[in-house]
Structures are given as structure tokens and as C-alpha cells.
Amino acid sequence: MAQVELRQIVKSFNNQTVIKGLDLTIPNGSFTVLVGPSGCGKSTTLRMIAGLEQPTSGEILIDNRNVNQLEPGKRDIAMVFQNYALYPTMTVKENIEFGLKNRKVPKQERNRLIAEIAEVVGLSDYLDRKPSELSGGQRQRVALARAMVKKPKVFLMDEPLSNLDAQLRQQMRIELMELHKKLGTTFIYVTHDQVEAMSMGDQIVIMNKGELQQAASPMEVYHQPANRFVAEFIGSPPMNIIWTTGLNLKLLKPAQVHAVGIRPEKIRLHRMGQNISEEQSIVLNGTIIAREMLGAETLYYVDTCIGRLSVKCYGDSFFPDKIQVELPYEDLHFFDMAGSRIPSPAVNVLPETESVLL
Structure with a gap:
């Protein structure tokens, strides 16, 4: 050795x-x-x-x-x-x-x-x-x-x-x-x-x-x-990257956030009309445009107002085309303009009808 x-x-x-x-x-x-x-x-x-x-x-x-x-x-x-x-x-x-x-x-x-x-x-x-x-x-x-x-x-x-x-x-x-x-x-x-x-x-x-x-x-x-x-590079599908120009986020402490990322398995899908708290998550509407059934897991490709997201769900759940998409704050990753990961700032969403807007 x-x-x-x-x-x-x-x-x-x-x-x-x-x-x-x-x-x-x-x-x-x-x-x-x-x-x-x-x-x-x-x-x-x-x-x-x-x-x-x-x-x-x-x-x-x-x-x-x-x-x-x-x-x-x-x-x-x-x-x-x-x-x-x-x-x-x-x-x-x-x-x-x-x-x-x-x-x-x-x-x-x-x-x-x-x-x-x-x-x-x-x-x-x-x-x-x-x-x-x-x-x-x-x-x-x-x-x-x-x-x-x-x-x-x-x-x-x-x-x-x-x-x-x-x-x-x-x-x-x-x-x-x-x-x-x-x-x-x-x-x-x-x-x-x-x-x-x-x-x-x-x-x-x-x-x-x-x-x-x-x-x-x-x-x-x-x-x-x-x-x-x-x-x-790591992950299949890879991490979803969302540019902050498309996010109406209020940063509660200074941070040069240029992009936000979230792993596909950390995104939660819900049927329309469910009551989801927006205090701990970004919540937005989405449309499923494709599904990949992989046995124990299903990959969903969802169009939203912030772009297309890859979502990995486990088990036998099946969602209709129109859904709600939840992105928990605790699972977000933050990147600066150079692409380096930075410590997670405290974030909240500005109070608006749609919590995330282009």
C-alpha cells in the first residue's frame, strides 16, 4: 500500500x-x-x-x-x-x-x-x-x-x-x-x-x-x-439549476446568489388543490410533459414558470398532468456567479399570488 x-x-x-x-x-x-x-x-x-x-x-x-x-x-x-x-x-x-x-x-x-x-x-x-x-x-x-x-x-x-x-x-x-x-x-x-x-x-x-x-x-x-x-455532473438526472433572475426570492441575509439548485428526488409533487405551506417551501404550478417509468421509481419532467424540472418519485404514485410542485428551502443549494457553492442564505418568498415568478 x-x-x-x-x-x-x-x-x-x-x-x-x-x-x-x-x-x-x-x-x-x-x-x-x-x-x-x-x-x-x-x-x-x-x-x-x-x-x-x-x-x-x-x-x-x-x-x-x-x-x-x-x-x-x-x-x-x-x-x-x-x-x-x-x-x-x-x-x-x-x-x-x-x-x-x-x-x-x-x-x-x-x-x-x-x-x-x-x-x-x-x-x-x-x-x-x-x-x-x-x-x-x-x-x-x-x-x-x-x-x-x-x-x-x-x-x-x-x-x-x-x-x-x-x-x-x-x-x-x-x-x-x-x-x-x-x-x-x-x-x-x-x-x-x-x-x-x-x-x-x-x-x-x-x-x-x-x-x-x-x-x-x-x-x-x-x-x-x-x-x-x-x-x-454528478447525479442521474443531474441537479436542477434555476437562475435567480426567474426567482422572486427575498434573501434575509446578504448573499451573491446567481443560481439555485435542487436534486430531482428532493422535489415533491402534489395534486392540485392541496393546502401546502409556503413558509418552508417554494410552491408553484406545473404541467407534466413526460414520464419515465423505471420500476421502483418514476422520473417526471415538469414545465413550470421557472423552467423545466426533473423530478424523481419513488413507489407507485401516479400524478395527473396538472400538479403542484414543492421545492423545500432546506434542500436548496446556492451558487455564486463563478459557479462556486456558497453557504445557504436564509430565504423567504415575497408575498405574491404566485410565489415564484419569471
Whole structure:
């Protein structure tokens, strides 16, 4: 196990800066997931930790040792790629064994390590097969086994499940989490899939345009997003964002509020004519324009005077097209003009016939 630290990392290609002064600590033994849209710099960051790319400036420390000048093979890390990179003419055993042979590990020790790792990843019955005879999930396990047999301090994984179908990807996510618990090793995992990030990581690192947006636990990222980008990137559907130009709110203490956000599951729907207190909530009329039935939950898309809102409801309730929409003050998030989240100001609605007006 090892802690990984990135200190003021800058990376430029052809005079274009793709990583901009990144400061990040990846705790010893954590399952840290780097997530963000395409081109945000997450894979470049992983490749710099692996030694496949050199930072333009800044320091990379693994286990408190500066590794900027160390070759990849001397960093005590192992990397699992998106395309598995297996040797098609070798058996499963030979693929796992390849790195051990290069390190001149004695044959008896090689056999012991291969048997041990194959048992952990469920490949004991497949050691004599070629990669072409395996399923996608089995090939992924071979790639993991080949990395594990080195017993590295840090595992680096670059979108390793992206080539699998949805059902197998879900299964492999569970297996990777179980594997992390067994090994207790530091995992650094790159994905563009926020569901994958939220379900697997104990630390989520969200990046955009080469900059760190937030690094925190999944629960903190979801419930206390650092800025509007995180609020809209994390969550399915994403957080509803309402511009304050459309809100007739009275702020009871000074605040530079530019936008207000609320998660879809925090919005409450009511049938018309119900008596709803406006002391603790914004209440407005709405029209349901679409429904998505997803089994245990239903997504409603509701047109209101402040724009279209996504609403997530649980259970079997069914609402007619014309409804009342309740936005509790306690569930609102507030953002300034730069998009940063600010402490919730005390708010109230000006007394008018319609509590929220365009």
C-alpha cells in the first residue's frame, strides 16, 4: 500500500496546458476514482502517475518518494488498460507469468504466485486457455491477475470495464470492490461514468478542463457539491439549476446568489388543490410533459414558470398532468456567479399570488 501525492502538477502538449496546477492526495489503501468528461485530463493524470507521461512541472510522490525521474517499472505500480493488452498466442498462465519471468522469479515461486492469484480472481480452471477462448469478463480478470501477481503498492486502472456490456460491467464492478477489500492496496481508477465512480470509489476526484473540481467521499460530492459543475455532473438526472433572475426570492441575509439548485428526488409533487405551506417551501404550478417509468421509481419532467424540472418519485404514485410542485428551502443549494457553492442564505418568498415568478 502507498499514498500518492500530486503537487502542483502541470502538463502541456504543444504549448497547450491540459493539467493546470493539480494538487491531489490519494490516501493509502483507498479506492480513488478520477471522473470527468472526455478531455478533462483524468487519463493524462493516471499516465503521469504510471510514468508513461512526464509532468511539465510539479512533483509526483509515491509512498513519500519523488518518482518524477523513475521509470514505470521501478515505481512499484501496476496498470490495467482499457483493451486488456493480452498476448493472444499465450495461455492465461503464460500471460500472468510473463512479467515474473522478466524479473527472473524462480519457477517454483512463479507457479505458487500464479496459483494464488488465479484462485483470487476465479481463473484456476482457465489457466491453459488462450484469450480468444475467454469471455470479456474473463479476459479482464487475466489483465487484473497479471497486474496483481507483481504485488504492487498501487493499482492504476484506465477505464478497464468500458468494453464490457452493461450487465457484465455491473458484475465486474462488484468483483473489483471485493478485490480491493481483499488486497487492501491503493486503487486509482479512471472512468467517464459517474455511476461507476459513485458506486465504486471511497474518494471521488472530479476533474474538468484540467482542473480539480472536488475530491471527497461519494456522499459529500452528492450532497455538498463544491460548485455548479459538480452538481450538474454528478447525479442521474443531474441537479436542477434555476437562475435567480426567474426567482422572486427575498434573501434575509446578504448573499451573491446567481443560481439555485435542487436534486430531482428532493422535489415533491402534489395534486392540485392541496393546502401546502409556503413558509418552508417554494410552491408553484406545473404541467407534466413526460414520464419515465423505471420500476421502483418514476422520473417526471415538469414545465413550470421557472423552467423545466426533473423530478424523481419513488413507489407507485401516479400524478395527473396538472400538479403542484414543492421545492423545500432546506434542500436548496446556492451558487455564486463563478459557479462556486456558497453557504445557504436564509430565504423567504415575497408575498405574491404566485410565489415564484419569471
